[in-house]
Structures are given as structure tokens and as C-alpha cells.
Amino acid sequence: MRLSPDELIFWQYGFVTLNATIVFTWGLMLLLTLGSMLITRRLSAELTRSRWQNLLEIVVMAIVQQIEDIGLPHPEKYLGFLGTLFLFIATASLCTVIPGFEPPTGSLSTTAALALCVLVAVPWYGIADQGVGGYLESYVEPTVVMLPFNVISELSRTLALAVRLFGNMMSGAMIIGILLTITPFIFPIVMTALGLLTGMVQAYIFSVLAAVYIAAAIRTRPVAPAPAPGA
Amino acid sequence: MQVDWFTVSAQALNFVILVWLMKRFLYTPILNAIDARERRVAGELADAAARQAEAGQARAEFERKNAEFDQQRAALMTQAAEEAGAERRRLLEEARQAADQASARRQAQLRNDARALDQAIRRETQREVYAIARKVLSDLAGASLEARAADVFVRRVRALDGPAKEGVAETIRTASAPVLVRSAFELPAEQRAAIQAALDETLHTGTPVRFEAAPEVVSGIELVVDGHKVAWSIAGYLASIEQRVGDLLAETTPEHAGGARAVLPGAPVAG
Numbered sequence: 001m002r003l004s005p006d007e008l009i010f011w012q013y014g015f016v017t018l019n020a021t022i023v024f025t026w027g028l029m030l031l032l033t034l035g036s037m038l039i040t041r042r043l044s045a046e047l048t049r050s051r052w053q054n055l056l057e058i059v060v061m062a063i064v065q066q067i068e069d070i071g072l073p074h075p076e077k078y079l080g081f082l083g084t085l086f087l088f089i090a091t092a093s094l095c096t097v098i099p100g101f102e103p104p105t106g107s108l109s110t111t112a113a114l115a116l117c118v119l120v121a122v123p124w125y126g127i128a129d130q131g132v133g134g135y136l137e138s139y140v141e142p143t144v145v146m147l148p149f150n151v152i153s154e155l156s157r158t159l160a161l162a163v164r165l166f167g168n169m170m171s172g173a174m175i176i177g178i179l180l181t182i183t184p185f186i187f188p189i190v191m192t193a194l195g196l197l198t199g200m201v202q203a204y205i206f207s208v209l210a211a212v213y214i215a216a217a218i219r220t221r222p223v224a225p226a227p228a229p230g231a
Numbered sequence: 232m233q234v235d236w237f238t239v240s241a242q243a244l245n246f247v248i249l250v251w252l253m254k255r256f257l258y259t260p261i262l263n264a265i266d267a268r269e270r271r272v273a274g275e276l277a278d279a280a281a282r283q284a285e286a287g288q289a290r291a292e293f294e295r296k297n298a299e300f301d302q303q304r305a306a307l308m309t310q311a312a313e314e315a316g317a318e319r320r321r322l323l324e325e326a327r328q329a330a331d332q333a334s335a336r337r338q339a340q341l342r343n344d345a346r347a348l349d350q351a352i353r354r355e356t357q358r359e360v361y362a363i364a365r366k367v368l369s370d371l372a373g374a375s376l377e378a379r380a381a382d383v384f385v386r387r388v389r390a391l392d393g394p395a396k397e398g399v400a401e402t403i404r405t406a407s408a409p410v411l412v413r414s415a416f417e418l419p420a421e422q423r424a425a426i427q428a429a430l431d432e433t434l435h436t437g438t439p440v441r442f443e444a445a446p447e448v449v450s451g452i453e454l455v456v457d458g459h460k461v462a463w464s465i466a467g468y469l470a471s472i473e474q475r476v477g478d479l480l481a482e483t484t485p486e487h488a489g490g491a492r493a494v495l496p497g498a499p500v501a502g
Contacts, residue, residue: 006235006238015237016237017235017237017238019235019238021238021242022238022241022242022245025242025245026245029245029248029249029252032249032252032253032257033249033252033253033256036252036253036256036257037256040256040257040260040261040264043260043261043263043264044264045264045267045268045271046268046271047268047271047272049264053261053264056257056261057261057264057265060257060258060261060262060265061265076258076262079258079262080250080251080253080254080258081250083253083258084246084249084250084253084254087253088246088249104242107238107242108233108234109234109235109236109238109239109242110238110239110242112234112239113238113239113240113241113242113243113245113246114242114243114246116239116243117243117246117247
């Protein structure tokens with residue numbers, strides 16, 4: 001049995017392989033892009049609008065609200081990255097109900113790629129917010145002694161992100177596969193429903209963690225840190 | 232299970248492309264639409280607020296004008312009521328005056344009528360009284376009464392003295408016509424002689440005397456010469472009484488013009 005869609009290879013030339021992960025990712029990208037294009041082709045600025053536009057507005061505004069709640073000012077700046085993370089992972093989880101579909105997030109390659117993207121995005125936004133020097137200073141705070149620990153934590157959280165998402169998505173797929181061999185009726189449906197729930201939770205956790213890391217990166221020098229109440 | 236680094240890099244690239252696609256086709260249009268709608272809503276709200284303020288001003292203006300109109304109307308009503316009251320008082324006063332004048336005219340008319348009636352009644356009464364008296368006296372008059380009248384006349388002639396006597400004598404002396412003695416009845420001869428004697432003794436004129444019977448004298452004797460008259464007759468008394476009563480009536484009538492009630496038949500003058 002396959003543990004990862006990476007192992008299903010459609011085409012290979014040297015080290016260039018076209019496996020199921022990449023193909024399903026393209027499928028998800030096509031779905032998301034075409035859906036967005038179809039809905040946003042006739043956007044209405046009036047008070048009455050289509051139900052699909054309403055749905056997209058609710059989703060986008062919910063993401064914006066979440067980013068703002070985490071503490072990032074100007075959430076529109078981070079909406080592209082964080083929103084796409086959430087939508088991609090959530091869509092991948094939702095599509096697991098389609099028979100034959102294997103979520104690309106069930107591949108450690110995909111989750112590692114997403115974690116690497118977060119690893120790059122955090123300093124990217126940090127530098128964009130406070131410059132190279134300001135961002136690098138955050139590694140030696142509160143003292144220089146903390147520098148190695150900060151670097152380790154930066155790497156370890158990237159690894160944790162990748163493994164957490166991979167483990168959850170792969171476990172869901174594996175449980176369904178195992179249950180199918182034992183009890184092919186009823187139970188796989190229940191587990192699929194549970195997998196939908198955990199998939200949505202994972203999408204939320206991944207995006208929120210990325211937002212928190214970015215917020216930590218751009219908030220290393222608060223203007224006036226308020227003492228926590230009761231501290 | 233291992234990480235395929237080609238897949239990792241391909242997925243990372245895929246993700247970056249997906250981020251760009253999502254930005255291009257999802258987030259930007261949606262956010263723009265939302266912003267446009269919010270601007271529109273804010274504009275409409277501002278417009279509504281402006282309209283509401285305008286309506287408030289219009290309402291305030293309307294209420295102010297309404298209050299002004301009410302005040303003006305109340306003032307006009309008060310003025311009209313005052314004018315109507317004044318006009319009513321004036322008309323009432325005019326009507327009262329007209330009524331007073333009509334009443335006064337009517338009272339005056341009544342007084343005049345009553346006075347005229349009163350005078351007519353008095354005149355008629357007076358005339359009747361004198362006619363009755365004249366009738367009674369003429370019925371009673373006779374030769375013996377005439378004799379007594381002649382005696383009284385003789386006595387009166389003899390009693391003349393002073394300026395009266397001189398005046399009468401002078402008149403008789405200078406008269407062109409003979410002295411006329413009138414009586415109601417034909418006088419007997421001895422009485423004619425006595426009268427002639429008395430005139431001669433008293434006046435010393437010697438003028439012949441002509442005797443004449445005149446029934447309108449009623450009873451008595453008159454001596455008439457050139458407009459002068461010495462007489463004792465009931466007719467003369469009656470005439471003098473009538474004259475005096477007429478004068479008295481003429482004097483007293485105005486005193487009774489004070490009230491309509493007083494001017495009634497049976498006034499004290501007639502009694």
C-alpha cells in the first residue's frame with residue numbers, strides 16, 4: 001500500500017518525475033483558479049449580489065478577520081499568502097470525498113514545500129516590515145545568548161509544521177485504507193467525515209501558525225509593550 | 232517514506248503560482264467589490280444623513296412658519312373679535328339712541344295730542360258752560376231783573392268819579408252820534424227817565440239818549456258812545472269771565488306739559 005501519493009508516478013525523465021502529488025496539486029490549482037475566475041467575472045458592487053459572490057466574500061472576509069485577530073496590522077498584505085495556504089489545504093481535505101482523489105497534502109514533499117514557504121515568508125515579511133537589520137536583531141533578543149536557540153526554534157517549527165500536516169493528512173488516508181480492508185461498509189464513510197473535520201482543522205492550524213510566526217517576526221520591537229495583567 | 236526534493240521544489244513553485252493566481256482572481260476583485268460597496272453604502276448613508284438634516288431643517292422651518300401663522304391667526308381673530316365687539320356696541324348705542332329718539336318723539340307726540348285734546352275738551356267745556364250759563368240767565372232774565380239792572384246801572388253811573396267820569400263826559404260831549412243805551416228788553420219809560428236823569432246829573436252833558444233793545448246783552452244795560460262803553464250786563468260779566476278763564480287756561484296749560492300722564496282730561500283747570 002502507498003503511504004504517499006509521491007509513489008504513484010505517471011511519467012519520469014531522469015530526476016524529473018510527474019507523480020500524483022504534482023498532478024493533483026495542478027488539479028486543485030485549476031479548480032481554485034477557474035472557480036474564482038467564474039465567480040469574480042461578474043462581481044457586483046451593488047447591494048444585491050449572487051450567492052456565489054456572497055460565499056467568496058464570506059470566506060475572504062473570515063480569513064481577513066482571522067488575520068486581524070491574530071494581531072497583524074493591514075491584513076490585506078498577508079491575505080495572499082495565508083489565505084492561499086488555508087484554501088489550498090482546506091480544498092485538498094474537502095476533495096478527499098472524491099473517490100480516487102489523493103490529497104497532495106498527504107505527501108511529505110508537499111507539506112515540506114509549504115513549511116519551506118513559511119520558512120521563507122516569515123523573514124520576508126519581517127524584513128519588509130522593519131528592514132534587514134531590524135529583522136536580524138530579533139535573533140539576538142533579549143540577549144546574544146539566545147541567538148542559537150532562536151535559529152533552532154526557527155528551523156524546528158518549520159519541521160514541526162511539515163510533519164504535523166503530513167502526519168494528519170497521511171494518517172487520515174491510511175486509516176481509511178486500513179478500514180477498507182477490514183470493514184468495507186459504513187466505517188470508511190464515518191472516517192471520511194472525520195477526516196474532513198480534521199482536514200479543516202489542520203488547514204486552520206497551519207494557516208494560523210504561519211500567521212503567528214509572521215506576527216512574531218514583525219512585532220519584535222513593539223513601541224510600548226504593555227505589561228501583562230497579573231504578571 | 233522519503234522526501235522527494237524535486238517534488239518539494241515543484242510543489243513550492245506550484246504554491247507560489249497558486250498564491251499569485253488567487254491574488255489575481257480572488258482576493259483583489261473580492262476586496263475591491265467590498266470596498267466599492269462599502270464606499271457606496273457610506274455615501275448613501277451620508278446622503279441619507281444630509282437628507283435627514285435637510286428634512287429636519289425643512290421641518291423646523293415649517294414648524295416655525297406654522298407657529299407664526301398660528302400667532303397671526305390668533306392676532307387677527309382677537310382683532311376681529313375686538314372690532315366686532317366695538318361694532319356691536321356702536322350699533323347697540325345707535326339703536327338705543329334711535330329708540331330713545333323715537334320714544335321721545337312719540338312721547339312728545341302723545342303730549343301734543345293730549346294737550347290738543349285737553350284744550351279742545353276745555354274749550355268745548357268752556358263754551359258749553361257759558362252757553363248754558365247764558366241760556367239759564369237769559370231764561371231767568373225778565374222785566375223785573377231788567378229794572379234791577381237799570382237801578383244798578385244808574386248807581387254805577389252816579390258812582391263814576393275822577394278821571395273815568397271826566398273821560399266819559401268828554402267822550403259824550405265830543406261824540407258825533409247820540410249816546411246809545413242798549414238793554415236786553417225794552418226799558419219802561421220811568422227807567423229811561425231815571426237813566427237820562429242820572430247821566431245828565433252826573434255828566435252834565437245834556438245829550439239825548441237813544442234806547443235800544445239788544446237780546447245778546449242777556450241781561451243788563453250798556454252805554455255805548457263812540458267806542459266807549461259803560462255797562463252793567465251779565466253778558467259783560469260772562470265775557471270778562473270767559474276772557475279771564477281763557478287767559479288762565481293759556482297760562483296754566485304749559486305747566487301740565489311736564490308728563491304725558493298729567494295731560495289728561497279732568498285736569499285741575501277744568502274743575
